Amino acid sequence: xxxxxxxxxxxxxxxxxxxxxxxxxxxxxxxxxxxxxxxxxxxxxxxxxxxxxxxxxxxxxxxxxxxxxxxxxxxxxxxxxxxxxxxxxxxxxxxxxxxxxxxxxxxxxxxxxxxxxxxxxxxxxxxxxxxxxxxxxxxxxxxxxxxxxxxxxxxxxxxxxxxxxxxxxxxxxxxxxxxxxxxxxxxxxxxxxxxxxxxxxxxxxxxxxxxxxxxxxxxxxxxxxxxxxxxxxxxxxxxxxxxxxxxxxxxxxxxxxxxxxxxxxxxxxxxxxxxxxxxxxxxxxxxxxxxxxxxxxxxxxxxxxxxxxxxxxxxxxxxxxxxxxxxx
Amino acid sequence: xxxxxxxxxxxxxxxxxxxxxxxxxxxxxxxxxxxxxxxxxxxxxxxxxxxxxxxxxxxxxxxxxxxxxxxxxxxxxxxxxxxxxxxxxxxxxxxxxxxxxxxxxxxxxxxxxxxxxxxxxxxxxxxxxxxxxxxxxxxxxxxxxxxxxxxxxxxxxxxxxxxxxxxxxxxxxxxxxxxxxxxxxxxxxxxxxxxxxxxxxxxxxxxxxxxxxxxxxxxxxxxxxxxxxxxxxxxxxxxxxxxxxxxxxxxxxxxxxxxxxxxx
Numbered sequence: 015x016x017x018x019x020x021x022x023x024x025x026x027x028x029x030x031x032x033x034x035x036x037x038x039x040x041x042x043x044x045x046x047x048x049x050x051x052x053x054x055x056x057x058x059x060x061x062x063x064x065x066x067x068x069x070x071x072x073x074x075x076x077x078x079x080x081x082x083x084x085x086x087x088x089x090x091x092x093x094x095x096x097x098x099x100x101x102x103x104x105x106x107x108x109x110x111x112x113x114x115x116x117x118x119x120x121x122x123x124x125x126x127x128x129x130x131x132x133x134x135x136x137x138x139x140x141x142x143x144x145x146x147x148x149x150x151x152x153x154x155x156x157x158x159x160x161x162x163x164x165x166x167x168x169x170x171x172x173x174x175x176x177x178x179x180x181x182x183x184x185x186x187x188x189x190x191x192x193x194x195x196x197x198x199x200x201x202x203x204x205x206x207x208x209x210x211x212x213x214x215x216x217x218x219x220x221x222x223x224x225x226x227x228x229x230x231x232x233x234x235x236x237x238x239x240x241x242x243x244x245x246x247x248x249x250x251x252x253x254x255x256x257x258x259x260x261x262x263x264x265x266x267x268x269x270x271x272x273x274x275x276x277x278x279x280x281x282x283x284x285x286x287x288x289x290x291x292x293x294x295x296x297x298x299x300x301x302x303x304x305x306x307x308x309x310x311x312x313x314x315x316x317x318x319x320x321x322x323x324x325x326x327x328x329x330x331x332x333x334x335x336x337x338x339x340x341x342x
Numbered sequence: 343x344x345x346x347x348x349x350x351x352x353x354x355x356x357x358x359x360x361x362x363x364x365x366x367x368x369x370x371x372x373x374x375x376x377x378x379x380x381x382x383x384x385x386x387x388x389x390x391x392x393x394x395x396x397x398x399x400x401x402x403x404x405x406x407x408x409x410x411x412x413x414x415x416x417x418x419x420x421x422x423x424x425x426x427x428x429x430x431x432x433x434x435x436x437x438x439x440x441x442x443x444x445x446x447x448x449x450x451x452x453x454x455x456x457x458x459x460x461x462x463x464x465x466x467x468x469x470x471x472x473x474x475x476x477x478x479x480x481x482x483x484x485x486x487x488x489x490x491x492x493x494x495x496x497x498x499x500x501x502x503x504x505x506x507x508x509x510x511x512x513x514x515x516x517x518x519x520x521x522x523x524x525x526x527x528x529x530x531x532x533x534x535x536x537x538x539x540x541x542x543x544x545x546x547x548x549x550x551x552x553x554x555x556x557x558x559x560x561x562x563x564x565x566x567x568x569x570x571x572x573x574x575x576x577x578x579x580x581x582x583x584x585x586x587x588x589x590x591x592x593x594x595x596x597x598x599x600x601x602x603x604x605x606x
Binding site: 208212214215217218222223226227281285 | 420426
C-alpha cells in the first residue's frame with residue numbers, strides 16, 4: 015500500500031473529489047463570464063465564505079466525533095442580537111457584550127453536549143430543540159425587529175473582526191485571517207494532536223475508545239461548546255460587516271454548513287473527517303452560489319445545484335470507500 | 343502454594359431477579375492460559391465483564407497478586423493490568439494500526455503544550471510489534487484497521503496488550519469467524535503472549551481451539567464454576583462436553599434422539 019504512485023494515492027484521498035469539482039466550477043464559470051475571476055468578485059466570494067466557513071470548521075470536528083449541531087444557524091442570529099441589545103440598552107460596552115454573547119453560546123453548547131452524552135439523546139433531537147429555543151428567544155426579545163447597529167464605527171472589536179484593507183486590487187476583511195487561523199489550528203488538532211486521535215476514535219468506535227480510557231463524553235461536550243462559540247463568532251462578524259442584527263439571520267445555515275462538511279469528505283456517521291476537505295466544500299458551495307448568479311441562472315435555482323452536488327459527491331465518496339475497503 | 347495472579351472469590355451478580363453468577367470462584371496463575379468454557383447463559387461473559395470492570399459485581403472479592411482490588415470501570419481494570427479483547431469492539435476501524443495501538447496513551451512530542459503526537463515513534467514501535475506477533479505480510483503501521491482481516495485485527499489487539507505489559511489478557515471468542523490459517527495464527531499469538539510472561543483467559547465455543555492452546559480448563563454451568571482444574575492433556579473433548587452440559591453420554595444421546603436441547 016505504501017508503494018502506490020503519487021497519483022494513485024492522491025486519487026484515493028477523500029479530498030480529491032471535492033478538489034476536482036472546485037476546479038471544474040472555477041473553469042466553467044470563468045468560461046461563461048470572465049468577470050468571475052475579477053478581483054472584485056473574488057473579494058466578494060471570500061467575504062461571505064469565511065462566515066459560514068468558521069461554523070463549518072467546528073462542525074467538521076463535531077461530525078468526526080459522531081455528532082452534529084442543528085442549533086448553529088439560530089446562534090448565528092441570536093448572538094449579535096444579544097450583543098447589540100446589551101450595548102444599545104447601555105448595560106455593557108460593545109466588547110463586553112461580545113464576551114457575554116460568547117459565554118452564553120458556550121453555555122448553550124455545554125447544554126447540548128450534556129443532553130447528548132449524559133441523557134443519551136441523539137444530537138439531531140437535542141440540537142433541533144435547542145434551535146427552536148434559541149431562535150424563539152431571539153425573536154421574542156426583539157419582537158422580531160432588527161436591532162440598531164450603527165454605532166460600531168471606530169470600535170476596536172469591529173476593526174479586529176471585520177476591518178478591511180486592500181492587498182493590490184483585492185479587498186480583504188480581517189475575518190479572512192481569523193478563518194485561515196481557525197482552519198490551520200483545527201486542522202492541526204484533528205490530524206496531529208492527541209485530541210484529534212480521540213475525536214476520531216469517539217466517532218469511529220466509542221466503546222473501544224472508552225475501553226482505552228478516552229473521555230468520550232468530555233471530547234464531545236468540548237466540541238459542542240466549540241461549535242456554539244464559532245457559530246456565535248460568525249454571527250457577530252456577519253453582523254458587524256453588514257451593520258445589521260436581524261433575529262432571523264442564519265435561518266437554514268445549519269443544513270448548508272452540514273452540506274459543506276459532507277461534500278468535503280467528512281463522514282456523517284463519524285470517525286473520519288478532513289479540514290482541507292471542508293475548506294474545499296465551503297468554497298464549492300460559495301463559488302456555486304456566486305457563479306450561477308453571475309452567469310445568469312436565476313438565484314432561486316441555487317438549491318437545485320446544491321442538491322445535485324451533495325448527491326453526486328456522496329455517490330463518489332461511497333464508491334471510493336468501497337474501493338478502499340476492497341483494498342484496491 | 344504461590345498466590346495466583348488473579349483470584350475471584352464468591353462472586354455473585356444479579357440482574358434484577360436473574361442470578362447470573364452464584365458464588366463463583368475462579369483464579370488464573372502467572373504465565374498460564376486458562377480456557378473458560380460453558381454453554382450459553384452459563385455465566386462466562388458475566389464473569390469476564392466483572393473482571394474487566396465492565397459491570398459491577400453484586401458481592402464477592404477480587405484479588406490481584408493477593409491484594410484486594412475494586413474494579414469500577416474498564417480503565418480501573420486496565421490500570422491493574424487486565425486487558426480484555428472483544429472481537430469487534432476492541433479497535434477503531436478508521437484509525438491506523440499505530441494510532442489504535444497507542445489510543446489513549448499516545449506519546450507526545452515536546453513541547454508538551456502543543457499536544458502533538460509523536461507519530462514517528464508510534465510507527466517504529468508498531469512496526470516492531472507487528473513483527474513480534476508474526477504478521478507475515480509487510481503491512482505498514484499507517485494502514486487503517488478497516489482494511490485488515492479478522493485475524494490481523496486480533497493480532498493487533500493482542501500486540502497492544504503485550505506492549506502495554508498487561509499481566510492478564512482476556513480473549514473473548516478470538517477465533518470466531520476466522521479461517522483455519524488465521525485461527526492458527528491467533529493461537530500462536532496467544533502462546534507467544536504466555537511465553538513472554540503474560541497470562542490469558544481464552545473463551546471460545548470451539549472446544550478444539552481451546553484444547554490446542556490452554557494449560558488448564560475451567561467449566562461454568564448455571565452461574566457456578568463446576569470444574570476448575572481440568573488438564574487438557576489428561577482428558578478429551580467428549581469428556582469436557584459432558585461436564586459443560588452436565589449430562590451423561592446416554593442422556594446426551596437421548597436428548598438428541600428426542601429432539602430436546604441439552605440443558606446448561
